[in-house]
Amino acid sequence: MSKAVLRVAQIIGVLVLAGIAVGFVVGLVQWVLAAAVIVAIPLGGWWLYRQMSGRNPKPAVRPGGSKTVAGPSGDRRSELEGRAVLDAAGRCGWCGSATLHKDEFGFPTTPLAHHRAEIDAMLGLRPRTE
Ligand SMILES: [Zn+2]
Structure with a gap:
């Protein structure tokens, strides 16, 4: 090899x-x-x-009847925001308007965005001013 x-x-x-x-x-x-x-x-x-x-x-046990004043504001906020939605008929759940909400530029906006200031006011917050 x-x-x-x-x-x-x-x-x-x-x-x-x-x-x-x-x-x-x-x-x-x-x-x-x-x-x-x-x-x-x-x-x-x-x-x-x-x-x-x-x-x-x-299970989430809530004290029925009495409004919880000292509760976290997140609960109240989500409750209010839950109302500001379109229902099955297309109406605004917040104000009952049958027409679509529009922003300052005329574009359709969601009820939540349109009523944001009112929701903030009801929560004791100052409405957003821009
Ligand atoms: Zn509305």
Whole structure:
């Protein structure tokens, strides 16, 4: 055997070994990914179940009748903002107007945007002046 042939055989051997190593690593990565997915699915379901069941047993109990004065203003705001929407007939839920509200440029605007100042005023905030 000449030296050149030995050299070529050596290179081929290294290449084959490298190919096996790469194939092994790729296979390992695929296996790890598959295992991660298999583990993540039931784990995710379990986590979701815990999130859901952890929130449910607490029904929002509100003292009926009396208006909560000291309550957070976010509640009152969302209540008022919930009224400033278009109903099924396209009327403004805030003022009952059947025509679409328009802003100062004549473009149609949402009831919420149109009555924002009134909502702020009812919340005790100063209306926005620009
Ligand atoms: Zn309106």
